[in-house]
Amino acid sequence: MNQPRGSSLRSFAAKLRGFLRGHQNDPEFEEEIHEHLQLLVQRFLAQGMSREEARTAARRQFGNTTSLQEDRRELQTLLSIEALWHDLRYALRTLWKSRGFAAVSIATLGLGISAATAIFSVVENVMLSPFPYKDARRMVFPRIHNTQQSQDGGRQGYTATEFLEFAAGNHVFDGIVAATDDPVLYKQGEGTEEFDGARVTPGTFEFFGMPALYGRVLQPSDYEPGAPPVFVMRHKTWVERFNGDSSMLNKTFVLNGIPRTLIGIMPPRFAWYGADVFLPEKPRVAEPGAADAREYWFVLGRLKPGASIQQAQADLTVIANRLARVHPQDYPPRFTVEIRKLGDTVVGRIAATLYTVLAAVGLLLLIACSNVANLMLARATSREKEFSLRALLGAGRARIVRLLTAESLVLAMAGAMLGVLLAWGGLKALVAAMPQDTIPSESVIELNAPVLMFTLCVAALTALIFGLAPALQSFRRDLNDTVRESGKGMSGGFRGKWMRDAVVVMEVALSLALLIGAGLLMRSFVTLRQVRLGLRTDHVFQTVLLLPEDRYKTAEQATQFFRPLFARLKALPGVVDAAACSALPPSGGAESRVEVAGKTHDEEWQTLFQYVSEGYFRVLRVELQAGRVFTEAEVNDARKVAVVNETFARKYLPNENPIGRRVRLARLETAAEPVRDAWFEITGVLADVTNRGLQTPIEPEAWVPYTIAGSEAQVLLVRTSQDPGTIINPVRQAVWGTDSGVPLGYSGTLEERIGEGLYAGPRFGVVLMVIFACVGLVLVTVGVYSVLAYSTAQRTHEIGIRMALGAAGDDVLRMVVKTGVRLVVAGTAIGIGVSLVLGRLMGTQLVGVTAYDPATLATTTLLLMMTAAVACWIPARRASRVDPMVALRYE
């Protein structure tokens, strides 16, 4: 029956009442049935039947009372489990019958949902709950910001005195702890290794609320004077350095000369302060001028529940102002105390990017939904007969909507399952490509319970979005519509058509913008990889030697270590050459003011400089352009000679012969071990070597013998003839053979390090963009296809007439393709426009390619057009094969 709008609401209310009442039996109804049966029996008795016969006849005439009860219950309830089960089974069966449709829909949804799941997983694990600590959201740290400084940031290290003042004087924290760096050297076998140690204040582990994985954490008694020295280790360190050997526990290590017992190993996600080992220390007010007076602590407080950032800021400002009066040298004349949340520094950098990406992914998901909605509409058109028949047979409209909803739900859930699978794989790739230090070390990106809940909600929401359109359409149609309306093309309505076209245009535009973005980033990345570094990174092993400060103060001491070390290294099989320098390539070292003899200039001249041994130029195979590099003898004698790069020569000595000129590196005169009269004679000019990353122009640079200054040169470079990754152990033996008290850190191949430092960030951008662009392209294909399939399905009648009137298959093909191409062209135009606007924003990330790069624009547009053409062609070909007889007989 035709149901006006209000009445469906009313029956819904009735059902709701029934639902709330529950499934109890209805005594009134039973009485009514009983009466009816009694009257029937009496009637049959009057006709002369026996009582038995009359009763049977009455029951036959009345029908099955059980199914009647069921019908009644169904009318009175919102959802009957049984009916739901039937609906689901029916949905599965019908979807199985149209496997192609189901597969395309599930794949589309799966793509959309997987992108959303993966990115939400990153957002959840990196931004919403990155820290495994108790009440991590209330953990904050103060920062003294110099208001006369324009850039962000400020002092985050505090003296023990300051920390104790904060701890005692604040009214906003219910817990406060601090940690300070303590490089820990320990004897390991025949040599020495280094831990990133942290000394932590009492209550640190209680503050974070994490128990040890093995053993125990530091307790108040461990901080007492005279307590046996102990320490706690981070999980990662335990696994990487000690292979997770559980016999390590309770062993004694000599750390910085003091035997300490390892009492606990923390769980994997405990990464406070990024330290390897945690040593107990009670900070105390230092004597003025004492060695530890300049020790800085990082302070972390936990806000009392309800205390705001502003309150904390006001409270700590009072304390800081008091401290500034006593220690004016530690505070800028004008400052504010900034309160930052734990993780802000790391997360803040990627927050904007992540939210942008999440928005983009949401858009992709919407597109996926509208695609599936279109596919369902197309299918609903061909199922009109089925639905009319159902309606004619008494299936209520609600029933049909429920069938459709069940189908949508099945599709969405299958899509969600596929999506989770894809997201699981995608996340692995994503995490692998993610540059180091972009996320807090505590966070683990995984598909956890909140993420799966999110996926489930998204799937249910998508089912609602894409299931609504066909369901609504079936609402509009009624029993006699199909009979009354002979023109099928009209039933979809023009309003719907406009919407669908707009969606396709938007899809094409977005997809093209993504493609262009991905193309530009890719080209930029290729250019980046082709940038000449100016040095050969292959077959070079590098490590940092942490020379103990007490024994390595003077240049002489350093030389006495390096000379025999180089000899040992060169004697190793597979080693070609070895060198020391003060900066890790391709970074150019420290900056200095520079003067050139015979040159006067108003502005300040700057140059980068580093200390190197004579082997440096051979190990890195840098190219000499003029003159010569310094000799071993010059280095041994600590002669004041220098080699400069091409940029230095061009900038400060243009059109002159730089060889033999003298330059002054002012910085050296104020170094820890000052060099008197720091004038150097230039002996040679090197071809430019990248010294400030790939995207900044090369700066002037100078190289001077490492024997000039104390223990500045701590980077050891070894050129090998074999895989440099395998040389670490022999190198370690050589170092320890020279001085067993020198630990090695940051060991690895130069190629890996440069790859991580220079290429990981851009590569991650490329990976992300390419993934999204591919998803976009697939979705746009499905989108164009589904809209055309729908409109051609609706126009079957019209096409039939055209063909009956003499149109050839090719004419129809052309007509349909034209419809599709019109949408694609409109979308392409908008997409190019959008990406030209966005290009300005991307400009800073691009190297060697402009945002308007015609080759990229042309290639991506062509790619999109070709893909869209295929998507147009399939429904067009189907339409061109319409048999006019069949098409017309539908009437």
Next chain:
Amino acid sequence: MVKDRKGTELSADTRKSEVLQGTLDLMILKTLHALGPLHGFGIARRIEQVSRDVLQLNEGTVYTSLLRLQQQGWIAAEWGTSENNRKAKFYSITERGQKQLELETENWERISGVIARVLRLQEEK
């Protein structure tokens, strides 16, 4: 293949009554409109009387129909006493029910007219 919502195929008999069910609501509305308040048994008798030998009615389905009409607010029900002094629920058509009846009658006539024409077409072929 015609199937009901439970997915089982329908026999010829049940199909007949199912076809009826779609229009049963309309018939009940019309009956109440013509005869005034009636109880379920009375409605069943009236339909039987009018359609004897043509439709086979499972009288129980009348009650499902009545509940549906009640939920739509097209009929109202109240307890009263039947002609032989027994307690019975009497159904009467509401004002909105009257309007719905007019609408449905018009629709029905149009559909049946079209179907009749279509069927004649097929016979001529």
